[in-house]
Amino acid sequence: MKTSLPKDFLWGGALAAHQFEGGWNKGGKGASVVDVMTAGAHGVAREITETVEADKFYPNHEAIDFYHHYKEDIALFSEMGLNCLRTSIAWTRIFPTGIEEEPNEAGLQFYDDVFDELIKHKIEPIITLSHFEIPLYIAQEYGGFRDKRVVDLFAKFAEVCFTRYQHKVKYWMTFNEINNQMDTNTPLFLWTNSGVTVKPGENAKEVMYTVAHHELLASAKAVAIGKKINPDFEIGCMVSHVPIYPYSCRPADIMAAEDAMRQRFFFADVHCRGAYPNYALKEFEREGYDITITEEDKDILQNGTVDYIGFSYYMSTVVKADITQDNTGNVVNGGLANGVENPYIESSDWGWAIDPTGLRYTMNRLYDRYQLPLFIVENGFGAIDELEEDGKIHDDTRIDYLKKHIDALELAVTYDGVPLIGYTPWGIIDLVSFTTGEMKKRYGMIYVDRDNEGNGSMKRYKKDSFEWYKKVIATNGKKR
Numbered sequence: 001m002k003t004s005l006p007k008d009f010l011w012g013g014a015l016a017a018h019q020f021e022g023g024w025n026k027g028g029k030g031a032s033v034v035d036v037m038t039a040g041a042h043g044v045a046r047e048i049t050e051t052v053e054a055d056k057f058y059p060n061h062e063a064i065d066f067y068h069h070y071k072e073d074i075a076l077f078s079e080m081g082l083n084c085l086r087t088s089i090a091w092t093r094i095f096p097t098g099i100e101e102e103p104n105e106a107g108l109q110f111y112d113d114v115f116d117e118l119i120k121h122k123i124e125p126i127i128t129l130s131h132f133e134i135p136l137y138i139a140q141e142y143g144g145f146r147d148k149r150v151v152d153l154f155a156k157f158a159e160v161c162f163t164r165y166q167h168k169v170k171y172w173m174t175f176n177e178i179n180n181q182m183d184t185n186t187p188l189f190l191w192t193n194s195g196v197t198v199k200p201g202e203n204a205k206e207v208m209y210t211v212a213h214h215e216l217l218a219s220a221k222a223v224a225i226g227k228k229i230n231p232d233f234e235i236g237c238m239v240s241h242v243p244i245y246p247y248s249c250r251p252a253d254i255m256a257a258e259d260a261m262r263q264r265f266f267f268a269d270v271h272c273r274g275a276y277p278n279y280a281l282k283e284f285e286r287e288g289y290d291i292t293i294t295e296e297d298k299d300i301l302q303n304g305t306v307d308y309i310g311f312s313y314y315m316s317t318v319v320k321a322d323i324t325q326d327n328t329g330n331v332v333n334g335g336l337a338n339g340v341e342n343p344y345i346e347s348s349d350w351g352w353a354i355d356p357t358g359l360r361y362t363m364n365r366l367y368d369r370y371q372l373p374l375f376i377v378e379n380g381f382g383a384i385d386e387l388e389e390d391g392k393i394h395d396d397t398r399i400d401y402l403k404k405h406i407d408a409l410e411l412a413v414t415y416d417g418v419p420l421i422g423y424t425p426w427g428i429i430d431l432v433s434f435t436t437g438e439m440k441k442r443y444g445m446i447y448v449d450r451d452n453e454g455n456g457s458m459k460r461y462k463k464d465s466f467e468w469y470k471k472v473i474a475t476n477g478k479k480r
C-alpha cells in the first residue's frame, strides 16, 4: 500500500531576519555582525569592515525591506498556502548591543506584529534565535563567543523571546548552521556564527572549538530555560548538512569520508547526546587544544539536549584520500583539502552540486544516528531569474530542483520511515545571499525587483514556482 506524508505535515518557507527584513537601524535596532558586511560575488569574499563606512554598500541594511512590506508579503505567503514560516529574531532588535539590562520594546513589538499577522493567516511561525545576527558590540568588545560571559547574554535573550512569544511560537531553533564554522579557512563563518575573528598566530581550530563549546553551552541553557517557560515547546538545533561521499570504494577514500563526516556531525552529536563524542576529545588531546570543559558545563550540556534536528540541505560533496589542494574559501566543500568534484552530478551557476538523492541519504544518516525527528528547514536552488516584460518569471529549473528533492524526502518518510516534521524551502521570497551578499542569486518563489547594487522598485512578482508550490501544498505533496 502506498503511504503518504503525514496530514499535519508543515509546508512552509524559510528566511532569516538579516537577509530580508531591512530596517537595520529602525525601531532602536543595533548593528549586528552582518551590518558591516559588504557585497561579494561568486568567488569574491564579502568584506567585513570595522564600522559602517559611508562610501560602501551594505546589502543587508535595506535587504528587501520586509520591515515595511510585512503585511503584503505575508498575504502572498498565505495565498501560496504556506502553513508555517521559518524566520529568525534579530538579536539586535531586542538587545541593540547585547548587554542592555532591559529589552527594547519596539523590537519586541515588531515581532509581535509579524507573528500576529502570520497567525491571522494560519501560518505558524518557526523561529531561529540566532541566524548570523550576533550584536556587533559583542563581537567587538567581547570577541564574540570566545568570551564565556556571552553564554549568559544569549541565554537572557532566549529567555526574553521565549517568555514574550510563548503563546505564539511552538517550534524554536537555537543557532543557525552552527557547524559552518568548522571551516576555519573562510573568515565569514566564524564571524557570522560567533562574532569571532582569528588573530595572527592563533590556532584557528583551537579557537573554533573554544567558541563552539560556549555556543553549545548557550544552546543547552536556552533549551532548559525554554522548557521551564513552556514544556510544550519543541526546541531544536540547526545544522548545515552536506553529506561527504568517498570518491571510490578504496578503503582509504571510505575512511577519509568518515573523518570528514565527523566534522559535519560534531555539533549535532553534542546537541543531541548532551556530551562530547570520543573522536573530538581525542582530537583535543592529540592536538594539545586547551578547551576548558568543567563538570558544571557537562551537566548543562546533558540537561539541554534538543527535541529535533533542524537542518539545511543544498548539496553533497566528495573527498579523495590521496589529494591535497588549496580549497581555502571554497564554501561548497567546507574548504576540505581533499575535496573534489563529483563526476556524476551537475552543479548550479555558483558551483553547488545538485543531488536530490543526497537528501534521502542525509535523512537516513541523521535519523539512524540520533533517532530524533527531523525538520528540513532549508533547501533550494540559487539562480539568476529573468523578469519578462509581461511580469512573469519562468523558473522551471527551480521547480525541477524542488520537485526532485520533495520526491527524495517523500521516499525517506514513506519508504525508509524517517519522521519528518516539515519542509521549508529557503528564501521563499528573494532575499540577500548569505555567502555572496548578492541579490541576483535568487531562491524565491516570489521575485523582488532589487538588484545587486540596491536599485529597483522593491515590487513583488509571482514566479511560476509560486503556483507550482501552491498546488504541492494544497495536495499535501501529491501533485508536483
Ligand code: BG6
Pocket (backbone or CB within 6 Å): 016, 019, 176, 177, 240, 312, 378, 382, 426, 432, 433, 434, 435, 436, 441
Ligand atoms: C544557508 C544559510 O547557509 O544557506 C542561509 O542558513 C543562506 O542564511 C542559505 O542564505 C543559502 O546560501 P546563499 O549563500 O546562497 O545565500
